[in-house]
Amino acid sequence: MKKPMTGVRVLEVAQFTFVPAAGAVLADWGADVIKIENPVTGDAQRGLVTVLGRSAFKPGASFAPIIEAPNRGKRSVGLSLALEQSRPAFEELVRRSDVFLTNHLPQTRAKLRMDIDDVRRINPDIIYVIGSGFGARGPDRDAGAYDATAFWARGGSAAGVTADDADAPSYMPAGAYGDNIGGLTIAGAVAAALFGRLATGQTSVIDVSLLAVGAWTMQFDVNLAMQYGCSLPKVGSRTQAIGNPLTGAYRCADGRFIQLSMxxxxxxxxxxxxxxxxxxxxxxxxxxxxxSLAGHAEEAIALVAGAIGSRTLDDCTRLLNQADGPWAQVQDAWEVANDASLIANGRIAEIVDAQGSTQKLVASPAQFDEASSDLRRAPMFAEHTDEVLRELGIGDDELFNLKFDGAIG
Incomplete structure (x- = not known):
């Protein structure tokens, strides 16, 4: 079972990363994911020129990781859901799909007639998935969100990694950090819903909010706060567990860090x-x-800090490789990209871009039967419009008319 989602059709009407990342994982797993994009502007993420102060594209190349990562393996159809002329094609795509993915707000879903009731009238068996900021119910159901707001800030992570005396809260360690965690959550929920439909004949409506994903990732502290009935005190900048000097981060002589977790x-x-x-x-x-160790923890921590601090990272690595306890060096993004274990397990995967050049992307974490990831590039904007619509039985004359009317791209 190298591609367990083979034969599953997913219809995605979503943009940016949160829900599209789920579509990418499902495509990795073998699903046929059809991405509907605005026929003029496309996914709004295609318009991002810079990311975290860096260019989204290398000069002379069409490959952009912010598009490739959450959209790899899909087929793109430029289709205007606002025009009546495109409605028959949209409804036929819904009719032929197993899963519908969206992260549009309720008012937009209602305006475009793609809310739960609209889609279920066309296909009663479809699994309907909403990626939201704050959930399908409650006071913020209509509010827009990104992972920086709903997942990171409101979900507790920002406060959890910010010192009390900081001038500003710490920011996410990577772009789309919460989006990618949330996308993987959605993919797992879709797999469970497909299994449930097969086992019981009943379909599902799935809602995954960035806020709920944020609370889940912070649940160790959130659960403790509920147990004590108050906010938890900050533990400060020290990373060692109370009474255990063989936990936490220590600085090496060359400025690198070692993380102990014994x-x-x-x-x-x-x-x-x-x-x-x-x-x-x-x-x-x-x-x-x-x-006794807890009573003399400060002395023990000082001994460990001195022993590690007097040696380079390479020296510490050589010694710790002889130890039984868990530890790791603190790696940056480039080092992660070249991590021997990730590469050996196929979690850094090659992909051929639209220009025929070989590129690399991080593969989704789940691996089936030790198979290679076999990633396929993200589609160019509206690249598969004619192909997909012809599969629906739409002929050349009708395609021409739809293009003339601006209904398709």
Whole structure:
């Protein structure tokens, strides 16, 4: 089962990253994803020229990761849902689809006659999926959102990584950070709904909000806050767990960082000390039990910081590779792109762009039967309009008339 979604038809009326990322994952898994775009402007994300202060395109190349990543493997149809002439084609696409994906606001869905009731009248069995900012109900159901607002700021992550004395809250570590987590959530929900329809004959309406995804990612702290009935105190900038010096981040001599996560400190302490030349500390009674280690945590943290801080990242890596406890070096985006484990498992995948050049993208996390990702590029704007509409039985004369009327791109 290398492409478990083979044979599933997904109709996507969405833009930017949140819901399109779900369509990309479903396409990775084998679904035929047809993306409907405005026949004049296309997905609004195609119009982004700069991202986080950098050009979205390399000079002389058509490949743009902000388009490729959330739209790979799809077919693009330029179709104006605002014009009556395009309605028969849209309805036939709905009729032939298993899943309908959208992130448009309720008023837009109603205006374009693609809300739940509109789509279900055409295809009662379709799985209808809404990616929203704040959920389908409640005071903010009609409000627009991006992951920076609903997921990061309101969902608790920004506060969670911001020091009390900071002049401004910390920003997301990457563009579309919450969108991509939310897209993967939607893809999993679609898979569950398809299985449920097969098992019970009943279809589903799915709503995944960026706010709910944000709360889910922060649930460790949110659940504790509900247990205590108040906001949690900030733990400060120190990353070590209370009483455990073998957790948290430590700076190496060359300015790089090591992240330790040895959650059973007394188990790993003697080995760590011997590897890093702290033989006396390995048998020191102050660090022999959980209770005594907690009581002398500051001294233990200072020993670990000194041992790591006097060595380069390469030296620490060589020593920690001999240890049993979990650890990792702190990597930047370029290092992640070249991570040997990601590459060995096919999670950095090659893709051939529209110009025939080989590019690379991060593959979606789930791998089936150890198969390669086999990514296909994102469609050019409205690239498959004629192809898809011909599959619906629309002939050349009607295609010409639809183009003349501005109904298709």
């Amino acid at each position: 959650l059973q400190p007394t188990r790993y302490w003697p080995q760590f000390c011997r590897l890093f030349g702290l033989e006396n500390a390995a048998t020191d009674e102050r660090f022999a039990s959980l209770e």
